[in-house]
Amino acid sequence: MRIKFWGVRGSVSCAYPDYLEYGGNTSCIELEILGKTVILDAGTGLPWLGNDLLKRDVRDVHLLMSHFHSDHTNGFNYFKHIYIPGHSISIRAALNYGDLTIEDLIRQQLSENLHPVQYEHLPSKLDCLGFNAGDEFELFDGVQVKTYMLTHPAGCTCYRIEAEGKVLVYATDTEHTDGETDEGLVEMMKGADLVVYDCTYTEEELPTKLGWGHSTWNEGVRLCQLAGAKRMAMYHYSPDYNDDVVADLEAQARAAWPGAFGAKEGMIVEL
Numbered sequence: 371m372r373i374k375f376w377g378v379r380g381s382v383s384c385a386y387p388d389y390l391e392y393g394g395n396t397s398c399i400e401l402e403i404l405g406k407t408v409i410l411d412a413g414t415g416l417p418w419l420g421n422d423l424l425k426r427d428v429r430d431v432h433l434l435m436s437h438f439h440s441d442h443t444n445g446f447n448y449f450k451h452i453y454i455p456g457h458s459i460s461i462r463a464a465l466n467y468g469d470l471t472i473e474d475l476i477r478q479q480l481s482e483n484l485h486p487v488q489y490e491h492l493p494s495k496l497d498c499l500g501f502n503a504g505d506e507f508e509l510f511d512g513v514q515v516k517t518y519m520l521t522h523p524a525g526c527t528c529y530r531i532e533a534e535g536k537v538l539v540y541a542t543d544t545e546h547t548d549g550e551t552d553e554g555l556v557e558m559m560k561g562a563d564l565v566v567y568d569c570t571y572t573e574e575e576l577p578t579k580l581g582w583g584h585s586t587w588n589e590g591v592r593l594c595q596l597a598g599a600k601r602m603a604m605y606h607y608s609p610d611y612n613d614d615v616v617a618d619l620e621a622q623a624r625a626a627w628p629g630a631f632g633a634k635e636g637m638i639v640e641l
């Protein structure tokens with residue numbers, strides 16, 4: 371399993387020089403598994419991943435959405451695959467929005483109030499599939515996926531992706547409560563080779579952002595250790611934290627647990 375980070379920022383993209391080391395694009399990760407492409411979230415990193423996929427003539431992709439907050443969807447409308455006949459995107463997300471289907475949510479992204487080209491005019495093949503959080507499914511031959519609902523306003527899906535004996539856990543946008551352990555999340559992380567974890571805030575800032583649905587590297591390390599995970603990629607950094615701040619947080623996390631490292635745009639991790 372090959373993992374490439376295309377966007378590691380949370381909340382909003384940051385196009386300034388002091389954000390270039392870790393990167394300013396929002397949530398988007400590319401996975402190469404058994405020769406196929408799986409994408410986690412459609413933040414502003416997605417258009418640049420899309421350009422790279424076109425260069426490599428990769429036409430068919432699977433997109434797993436954690437949720438539909440704008441920092442996880444803002445790149446979707448600029449993902450060139452959706453405008454090219456013969457290209458396909460299979461989109462999966464948890465049914466967690468009342469009567470709305472996943473196709474309804476994608477249509478909303480492309481509604482005429484938000485975008486000049488509407489869903490029904492797209493010449494590519496889009497398959498929108500919903501599941502219930504907690505479901506397990508085979509994404510394609512050889513890839514098993516487990517899902518879990520995290521603590522986040524309107525919910526956010528955690529994915530545990532297992533293939534070729536390796537395990538990746540994608541746990542972005544989750545809020546922890548001091549003194550409590552999210553046992554379901556620990557179960558998802560059990561023995562993972564890599565956990566991508568929401569490290570939006572510092573422990574000092576978190577109390578001022580209660581209810582916003584985010585966590586800290588300290589909690590990520592604690593959960594990884596409880597779960598016997600091997601490594602943790604810090605992810606979804608606050609846009610208020612420039613490279614100097616994130617580098618300092620990464621140094622603190624590494625000192626606390628050598629398995630921790632700060633995800634950077636362009637970074638590749640092989641499991």
Ligand SMILES: [Zn+2]
Nearest residue numbers: 380381441543
């Ligand atoms: Zn987010």
Ligand SMILES: [Zn+2]
Nearest residue numbers: 437439522543
């Ligand atoms: Zn969110």
